[in-house]
Structure formats: C-alpha cells, structure tokens
Amino acid sequence: MVLGAAARAVLSQAGRRTGTEFAPLGGRQWTRLLQTSTTTDLKSRVADMIPEEQAKLKELKTKYGSVVLGENTLDMAIGGMRGIKGMFWETSLLDPEEGIRFRGWSIPELQKKLPTAVDKGEPLPEGLLWLLLTGEVPTKEQVSALSEDLKARAGLPGYVHDTLQALPKGAHPMTQLSVGVMALQSESKFAEAYQKGHSKKLYWDPVYEDSMNLIAKLPELAATIYRNTFKGGKLIPSDTSLDYGANFAHQLGFDDPEFYDLMRLYLTIHSDHEGGNVSAHTVHLVGSALSDPYLSFAAGLNGLAGPLHGLANQEVLRWLEDVKAELGEQELTKEKIADFVHKTLASGKVVPGYGHAVLRKTDPRYTCQREFALKHLPDDPLFKLVSLLYEVVPGILLKGGKVKNPWPNVDAHSGVLLQYYGLTESNYYTVLFGVSRAMGVLSQLVWDRALGLPIERPKSITSGWIKDFVAKQGKK
Template sequence: GIRFRGYSIPECQKLLPKAKGGEEPLPEGLFWLLVTGQIPTEEQVSWLSEEWAKRAALPSHVVTMLDNFPTNLHPMSQLSAAITALNSESNFARAYAEGVNRTKYWELIYEDCMDLIAKLPCVAAKIYRNLHREGSSIGAIDSKLDWSHNFTNMLGYTDAQFTELMRLYLTIHSDHEGGNVSAHTSHLVGSALSDPYLSFAAAMNGLAGPLHGLANQEVLVWLTQLQKEVGKDVSDEKLRDYIWNTLNSGRVIPGYGHAVLRKTDPRYTCQREFALKHLPQDPMFKLVAQLYKIVPNVLLEQGKAKNPWPNVDAHSGVLLQYYGMTEMNYYTVLFGVSRALGVLAQLIWSRALGFPLERPKSMSTDGLMKFVESKS
C-alpha cells in the first residue's frame, strides 16, 4: 500500500488534524508530517495555515501573465509557465548568486517551497476563473481559513462537502514515492540546484503527460461512453460484455492497474468511502461501484494484468463531477497543486542531505546491441 512516513492513509485520516466540524485530514498536517516525520498538533497546523495565507499574494507580473494567456492554452501549460515566472521571487536563487554557504541551501529551499505552496491555489484558481468563469476575481485570502478552504472559495465553490472533498483530494494525491514522473523530474532538476520554482514547473510538465496526469479524465470519458452505449441502468452481464469488448479491441480499462501497487489503491478506497457517505445514489458513483465488483474478475480471467484492482483515478473524476466541477481538462491542475506537498517536501530533504547532481549512466546503440548479443 501507500504510506506517508510510515503511516497508512486510514491512519493519516484518523491522526492528522481536521478543520473544525470537518472529518477529513487537512493537507497542512500531511505536509508537516512529510517534512518533520511527526504528526502535528492542531496548533501547528493552524500556524501553517496562517503562514501560507500570509505568503499567498502573487506578484503583479504573474497576474498580468495569467490574465493574458490565450484561452486555448492548456491549463497545465498555464500552470507551468506561471510557476516558472514565480522564480523571480526565489530566495534560494538570489542567495546562491551571492555565494551562500551550501550548509544554508536547505533553509532557503524551505522558504521557497513554503512560498510556492502558499501561492499555488491562487495561480490555479486564477487559471480556472479565466478559462471557465469569464475571468471573474478569485477574491482575497482569508487568514482564518485553511489552505483547502481558501482554494475552494477562490475557485468559486461554497459547498462545505466540496471543501471536505478537496481536503481529502489534496492530501491523498500529494505523494507516492520518488520514482513517478513528476517526483523524479523535480528531484532531477533540483539536483542541478535549480530553485524550487524551476524544479516544480518541470515536474508539472511531466504531470501534464497523458501517461501520468490524465488518467482520471480518461476514466470519465470511458464511463460516459459506456453509459451512452449500454444505458445508465445496466445489468452486471451487459457490463461484463462491455468490459470484454473493450479488452478484446486492444484497449485497457482506465482506472485499473498500477505500475507499483499490487492491491486496491488505498486512495481509491478512501474516495469510495467518501462517496458512500455523501453521494450513495449518484448514478455515476453507482456505476463505478458496480465496475469494482466486475472488472477485477474479468482482468484476472484474461490473465494479463499484474494488478487487476482499481487505482486512485478510477474515482476522483466522478467525485469532482458530482460537485459541479465538470471541466475535465482542469483536473490535472488540482493534481498538481496536491503533488506540490510531496515533491517539495522531498526537495527540502534532498538539499538538507546534500544529494549530488543526478547523472545516470548512458549507453550507445552499439553498446546496447553488444549487450543484447552477449545475452543471446
């Protein structure tokens, strides 16, 4: 499964501080855990919420940049470009240019990471408003609200359940080892002592790739097509036939399988529990639940899948759609805001531990052919 500093997702849901009246963990608590290894107190999480609120304002050149992007520029391209432009604010880049001692690198990286995490919801909300809300204002940050609550307010959503969903979403999508494309890209670029803004912008370009960050969109497209072809109230038998037709045509079932996990993704499970509590009668959720009973058995019967179980992407898009966020090309931006917590915590530790420049060995085509021939 997935563990954050040794804690499972259910343990994090239980132990991490929550908003007053809320039931889901605050992402601030997870970031504290990832950086320090300790479960934070409510007071420590409140401090972090207030600290991020203080650091959230965007410089005017980034606001101007966001407001002048063409509407046909993908949200992830806008996010990456805006993060790169925030590099003008880098404490680390300035200090490095002035010859700061390397023992101080991590402190400056920490300050940049804190600033970047604080500003990301403002950048992401501005992109959303410009593309989907006619450029309306994101409003002001409220220092009394947590990071997720401010984010949902800036997006224009006032439903308390949606804010709870966002707290859960931003927590569970934050980190998953260091080998996935976005985390590894951030580590690679950061190893060159590029500042956190440049490192994270590179990570977002990796996340924008369809094999990494677009899976939840593909799930929704497939579910919508399924409903269109066989109807909304479909029998298990018809569903099973549709799944087999998908597989026999050479396609995969989106939302099932994982490069690393070999059981049901715990991030799927906690989203399923959220849906069972808050939207048990939603037709799309009922379809996802029905697929959960059928798809793994079909994949096992087919015999090709190493992991026939659902992953995080099998559920997240359905929840966002239920609360009215239907703009699928924006979903990866939410993923990116969340992923900042994990990869930037890793970046702080990479500089604290003095990890060297990453330089993997390479092999020529001739050398590769000789290697293959020696093994044949």
C-alpha cells in the same frame, strides 16, 4: 529499513532531546515518528532535525554503501527503468501490497491521526505538509501555526495575472499553471542566494523559503486559471478565515462544506507517491542540478501533464461517458457492464483507472474516496456506475491473465467526486493534482538540499555496448 546501532543511538539521543518517540512499524524499524515537541514553527523544527538526519545518512552510506539493492536487466533499462532501486526518497514509500505510506503512515491511519477542520472530517493538508517535512504527526496548534504562515505567504503579484492574460485563449490549464510557476521564479530566494555565494551547507534554507512560498501561492494561481478559463475571468478573493483546502475550494467558487472536506482529502492523498513517478522524479532530477524550486516544480508539472500520468483521470471520465452513451437509459447491471468491458478489451483498448505500475492491490487512495462517496453521495448515478465496475472489472482482467494488477487506482474515482459537486471541467483536474503534488515533491527537495544529495547522473548504454557486453560475458 532497519538501521544499525549508531543510527539508533542518534535517534535515541534525538528522542531524549526533543521528547520524540521513534516507533517500529510492521518490521520496518525507525520509520515513523510520534510527535511530542511543542514548537509551532515548522522551519525551526526542520532546522533542528537536519544534523540528526545528516548523521543517519552518513551512517547509511558508511555502513551499507556497498549493499546490493537488486539486479538491473536490459528489460528494465529499455522499459523505462521500471523497478530499478536507484533513488533516495524519504517522504513516502509505495508498497505493492499496502499502497502508499507517508513517512510510514497509511492513509487510514492519517485520517485518524491528523488534525481536521470539522469533527470526523478529512485531514487538513497543512498537517500532512508538517508530517512530510518532519516525519512527525503534528498537533492542532502546530497545524494552525503552519496554516497562518501559509496565509501570510499567499497572494499573487500583478505580473503573474498579466502573464496569464497574455497567453493564447484556450491554452490548456496545465500550460497556464506551468507558465504561472515560471513567472513566479523571479522571486526565488534560492536563485538570489546562490548568486551571492550562499554557503552550501545552508542551501536548504532558501529552498525551504521558495517551497513554502510556492505552496502558499499555488491555490490562488490554480483558482485564477480556473476562473479565467471557465468562469469569464471573475476572480474570487481569498478568505483568510478558511484553512488551505477550504480556501482553495472557495476561490474556485465552491462553498459547500462537503466540497471543502473533499478538497482537503484530495490534496492530502495526491500529495506524494514515492519518488520514481514522472512528476516527483523530474522535480528531484532538475533540483539536483541546483535549479531552484520554481524551475524544478515547473518541470515536474510538465511531466504531470502527460496522459500516462496526471491526465489519466480525464481518460477515466471519458470512458465512463462512453459506457453511459452505449447503454443509454437501460438499467445498469453487472452483465451489461461486463459486455461493455469485454468490447473495450477486444478492441485493443485498456480499461482506464484499473492497474498500476507498482500496486498489486486496490489503491488505498481509491478506497478512501469510495468511503467518502458512500458517506456523502451513495445514490449518485455516476458513483453507482463506478461501484458496478469495481465489482465487475477485476474479475474480467484476472481471467484475461495478462494484467498483474486488476484493481482500481486513484484515477478511477477522483473525477466522479468532483463531477458530483459541480467541478465538471475535466481538463482542469490535473491542475488540482499539481497543487497537491507540490507538498510532497517540494518537501523532499528541501531535504535533498539539507542532506547535500548530489546531481543525478545515471549511466546510459547503447545497443552496440549491450551486444559487446553480452559477448564478453559469454566468453567468461
């Protein structure tokens, strides 16, 4: 978005005051920040930024409030509001050609710029969290301070363990995660502050505290669910010498340094995917009613649990197993893979992991996972199968002429990497997704309250209204 002179003046003033450079990006001006501030306290940095961001939003509303963003059609209304531009979401933007950008930065750029735990390793999720909340690429010192803050906030109350134990045996891991988050809701700082008549202008403060507390506790909650469900309930204590992603992997029961780095990558790339997807939109919608972050995030998790959203990577793995079962011990070739793909399509099914509602190119989240596999597991049989599919499937889908995007998305690859390192319980994978997604949606929720965004209330219409409207338009 190109901002007007007043907004640029605000940004320039802010830059002079904080030493921050506001850089143009491919024709999109003022969309990302190169960090030079020295504070290592994330909350203080957010607090400093709020007046500037409020001024920017006010100018946008004043100068451009009447700008038409696009036309809505009946197909859009009936088809899940697909493509309707009707939501303000700052933390990320999904471009059909370039893929996801976090605060203006692409995944390859962030792999180079964000601090890492090991040389030439994957970005630390704490660094991405700083970026999502501020738009600024953090220093190593800022990431270290944030990591220590999250460690101080971590730790599950005993009653959460009791709540999980009270669930029926065999409860889906996502059900357990949602219930665990709801159990934590009794600790909400925002709910407490609201009851006491907290100033509306300062709603962001307790929302920030809730969000950071929840992000800090999610790895242990998720690891507890994994160990209870699949490992006989033997829990592994936190190791406070480790960073956020590595400690999560450790509590799951995996201490391979390569898996640590995979978890850092996984948590980073799944954190946000602009605001219109089900989980992100749900958190924003529920939060707009001033429900606290625990209530809002639990609602988003319940959307993430759907097979058309977060469960999609399970569908990919099942289909890959079908491919292996069909072809047996035969040597995999492009011709044999193509035959199986044609059979899948002829039966009325889709090829899971291919296509995307918005993207029109290969998902960059798929690409970075492929690069990780080429680096660490190039000879893995399942990875070789996925690579063959990458060479075969897009061409077949293109020839069919019905698919707008024949390229693979993130779900086509993530399960393969997890399987290789021994995390084979595919119905748990969406829990990992949920832990990651918290960073994006809760960062935006903090800014929703800081900017005073109102309750969401789109207009719905009936079939009778549609017919009357069309008839009136015809008369005109």
